[in-house]
Amino acid sequence: MAQRRHGRLERLLPILGWGRAYTREDLSGDLLAGIVTAILLVPQGMAFGLLAGLPPQAGLYAAILPPLVYAFLGTSRTLAVGPVSVAAIMVAQALAGLSPGADYVSSALLLAFLAGIVLLVLGALRLGVLANFLSHPVLSGFTSAAAIIIILAQLPHLLGLTMPKHLPLADAPRLALEALRNLNLPTLGLGALSVMLLLLSGRPLERALVRAGMTAAHAGVIGKTAPLAVVLVTTFLVAGFRLDAGHGVAVVGTLPTGLPDFGFAVPGLETLAELFPSALLIALVGYVESVSIAKTLANRHRQTIDPNQELIALGGANLAAAVSGGMPVAGGFSRTMVNYSAGARTQAATILTALLVGTVALFFTPALAQVPKAALAAIIIVAVSRLIDFHGAVEAWRYDRHDGLVLLGTFLGVLLVGIEAGLTLGVVLSLLLYVWRASRPHVAELGRLPGSEHFRNVKRYDHLETWPEILLLRVDEHLNFANSAYLEETIMERVAGRPRLKHLVVVASSINGVDLSALEMLGKLAHSLRLADVTLHLAEVKGPVMDHLKHTALIQNLAPGRVFLSAHEAVETLARHGPKPG
C-alpha cells in the first residue's frame, strides 16, 4: 500500500523520482548545463519579451518561476521551459487585436493564466490526445510562417527604426522603405556585427574549436553561448562610445530592480472572453512543441514522457508565469538542445538556470540597461531563421498532396491573415481532407493464389483463381457516412456487369468500423442484391467490428447470406453449392 501511494505521489511530482536517485555524476553534468543555459537565457528572455510587444522584463521573469515549477512537475529530464519565440509572436498578435487602451502587460499575464488553466483542465480530463489535431503539416506550415513574421517584426529593431507595437504584414514594404531613408547607421552597424558574430559562432567556430582539439560536444556548447558574447561586445560598444544618448541607438533601458511583484489582477469576464481563443492556441501550440521536443530527447535514453502529466506541468508553469509578471511559457527547442548538449541529466540543471536568471534580475539589471535592442533582434533573427523549413514543405508535397495542401494552407493563412486564422484553417483543412479521403475508399476484387488459401487483388496479381458466380470485394476503409453512398454505387456497378453472379462476399479484413449510416447502407445493399438474385455475405469481419454488428438487424436478416471466418472458407462453401467454376 505504502509503495502504491508512494508511486502515485511520484507520478504527480516526478522530481521525487529522479531526486531520490540523484548521483554525483548527475550533479557535474547539471552544473555546467545550468550555467550555460542561463547565459543563453538572459538575452533570449529580454529579446522574447520585446518580441511579444512587452517590456524586456516580461521575458526575464518568465525564465525564473515557471521553469522552477516545471522542474518539480515535468516528466522530461532536460526540457528547458521558459519564454519562447513562437509563443512571443502569438502574444504579440493577440495583444494587437485587443480593443484600444488595453493594458498590454496585464493582458499578457492573463494570456499566461488562461493558457495555464486550459492546460490544467485538459490534463485533469486526460485529453492530451487533443493536441494531435495539430498535425505535422499544420505545425510545420505554422512554424515557417511564424518565423517569417518574427523576422519581419525584428527588422526595424535591427535597422534602428522605432518599431510600431505591431507590424501588419501589408505595411512591411512601406516600413522597409522608410527604414532606408531614416537608417540609423550606428544601429545598423551593431546589428550587422551581431548577426556576423552569431553566424560565425555557429558551424565555423565549432569546426575551428574541433580542429584545435576540443570535442565536438564541448565546441557545440561554446558555440551556443555566442548570444552572451554578442550582448557583451555590443553593450561595451554602446557604453564606450555613448551610442545610445549621442547617436540614437535604441537600448533596453532601465529595468526594474529586484524580483517581480507576485500577484495578479482579477480581470473582467469580457476581457477573459476576448483573450480566450488566443490563450487556447498558445497553450496547444506550446504544449505540442514541448512534448515533441521532450519525447525526442527522452527516446534517446529510454525515458518516458507522460503527455497528461506534461499538461499539468506546463499548465502549472504558465500559472506561475501569470503570478510572477511573466509572459506565457513553453519548452524551447534551441534552449533545450543547448541544455541537453551541455550535459544536463535532470531538471536540477533547470533549477540552477532559474536561480541564476533570478540573481541577474535581482542584482544586475542596471548592467542590462545599455544592451542595444539591435543585438537582441539579431539573436532572435538568427535563431528563428532556422525554423523556416522550405525543404520539409517540398517533401510533404511530394509525399502526399493532401499533407502538402494543409501545410501550404496553414503557412499562407498564418502569414497573410493571422496566426489564429491560419491555425484554424490548417486544422479544419486536415479534418476535411481526412474525411474526404475516407469518402472514396479503395475497393479491390480478390482472387485466390492457386494452390493456397491466400487472396489477392486481381489487378495486382496475374493468374488468380476467380469464379463467375462469386465476387469477392475487399473494402479498404471504415464504412461510414462519408463513404457509404459511394460504396453502395461502386458495389452495385461491379455487380451489374456479371449476369451469372450469385454471391457477393464483402471481405472485411480492412474494415475497422461500421457506423450507423453504413449499417443502413449494408441493409439496403443486401435488399437490392436480393432483388437481383445475388446473396450478400461477409468474411473476415474483425472481432471488435463483429461485437458491434452481431445484434443488428443486418446480421439477423442476412440469411441466406453468411458471415465466413475467411475468404477461403467463403469460396470453399459457396463454390461447392453453386455451379462449377467456368
Next chain:
Amino acid sequence: MAQRRHGRLERLLPILGWGRAYTREDLSGDLLAGIVTAILLVPQGMAFGLLAGLPPQAGLYAAILPPLVYAFLGTSRTLAVGPVSVAAIMVAQALAGLSPGADYVSSALLLAFLAGIVLLVLGALRLGVLANFLSHPVLSGFTSAAAIIIILAQLPHLLGLTMPKHLPLADAPRLALEALRNLNLPTLGLGALSVMLLLLSGRPLERALVRAGMTAAHAGVIGKTAPLAVVLVTTFLVAGFRLDAGHGVAVVGTLPTGLPDFGFAVPGLETLAELFPSALLIALVGYVESVSIAKTLANRHRQTIDPNQELIALGGANLAAAVSGGMPVAGGFSRTMVNYSAGARTQAATILTALLVGTVALFFTPALAQVPKAALAAIIIVAVSRLIDFHGAVEAWRYDRHDGLVLLGTFLGVLLVGIEAGLTLGVVLSLLLYVWRASRPHVAELGRLPGSEHFRNVKRYDHLETWPEILLLRVDEHLNFANSAYLEETIMERVAGRPRLKHLVVVASSINGVDLSALEMLGKLAHSLRLADVTLHLAEVKGPVMDHLKHTALIQNLAPGRVFLSAHEAVETLARHGPKPG
C-alpha cells in the same frame, strides 16, 4: 462517333432514354399516377406555401414548372419534385432571419435561385459526394426536429389563431395558452374533422378496402387521395355555412388567376450574401433527401441514379421555381411514394401532374378561395408527424454512442437554436467524432493458429503460438496525425515489458493509408526501437500503401528491418535466425 455523341446527349437529357423506349403499358401506369399525384399536390402545394410564410400560390407555382424541368433532366423515373415540407420550414426560418422590411416573396424566389446555382455548380464540379457529409444521424435528428417545428408552427392554424409569420419556439407555450382563450370553435371543429378524416383514411380505410376485395396497392392509392377529400368536405362546409365571413374561419382567400409571372428581380449583393447560407443548406438537404428517395426506388427496378446528374436536374428545377414565382423545391418523400404506388413508370406521370396543377392554377383558383387553412394545417401535421423518428434515435444510440450523440446534438440544435445552427453542429460533431475515434485505434497482438498460416488476436483466441523474441502487432486503422502519437506510445509500452524482444513486426493488413505525420512517427519509432536493440519490420503492407511508401526514407532506412509479404513469412524468417521459441 454518332453513337457516342448520342449517349452523351442522353446523359444530359435522360428523357431521351426512357422517352424513346416508351410503351403503351408505361402510359396506362403514368396516366393514373399523374392524376392521383396532382390531386395530392394541389392542397399540399398551398399548404407548404403557407408553411413557408408565403402566399399559397408560391407553393402551387413550385408544383408546375420545376417538376417539368426535372422530368427532362432527372435520372429518377418516379421522383416527384416540387414543394416539400422540410424545405418550406427552412425557407420560413431563413425569412424570419431577414432584416425587417424585406420582401418575403422575392426573398423566397432568391433562395430558390441561389439553391439552384449551388446545385448546378456542385454538379458541374461533380461534387455530389459532398452531400455525404450530411450523415444519417444528422439527417435523422434534423428531420425529427424539423417535423416538431412544423407541427408547432401549424397548431395556431388548426386552432384558429392568427398565426404570427414566424413562431419562435419559446413563444409556443404562451401562444398555446392564448389559443385556449381565443379558441375559434368552428375552426377547431374543421381542424379536428380534417385530422380525423386523414387518420381514418390511412391504415383503417386501406384495411377496409382490402377486406372489401380491393388490392392492397389500389387501396393504398385511394388512401393517399384523402387530402383532396378533406379539402372538398371542409370547403363545402365553409361555403355552405358561410363559416369564413360569419364565424371567423380563416380561408386561403383569393389567389391570383392565371399562370405565374415569369421573371425575376435581380437582387443586390448584400441580399445575396444574407441569403446564401440558408440557400446552401436548403440545396444540400433537399438534394440528399431527393437522392436517397430516388435511389431506394431505383434499386427496386435495377435502374441507376446518377448523383451528379441529379445535382443538375434539381438545380435546374430550383432555377425554374425562381423564375416562375415558386418556392425552393426538392423531391418529396410522401408524394413520390404516392406517385410510385399509383403505378408511375416514368417522368411522363410528373409531366401530367404538372400540367394538371397548371390547369388548376390557370382556371380554378376561385374554387380554392374558400379552402379553410385549418384543413391544410391538418394535412401538413398528419404528414410530418410520421417524420418524427423516436425509434430510430433509440436504435442509433444503442448501436453506437457516437451516432447517437450526433443525432441528439443535431436534434437539440435544430429545435432549440435553429435549423442552420443545428445542421452545422451536426456536421462538425460527426467530423470531430470520426477523427476522435480514429485517434485511439485498436492494436491487436497476434499469434499463430497452431499448424496453420493464420494469425489471430491473442486476446480472442487461446493456445496461439507466440515467440519471446518476436512481437506481432496489427494496427486496425489508417496511420495519421490523429493517432500517430498514441500509436507510438502504445507500441513503445508493449515493447517495454519484453526484455527478450528482438523483432517488432507491424502487421499492416488493416492499414489503409499512412500520412506524413505517421511517416515521421514510424521513422522515430524505428530509431527508438533500434536504441533498445529491437528491429522494426512491416508485414502485409497493402499495394496502394506500399506504392506510397516505397520511395520514402522510412523504407530505405528500415534495414536490417524488412517488409514481409505476410505475418507467416515474417515469423518463419525471424524465428529461424533468432533463438528458439521459449
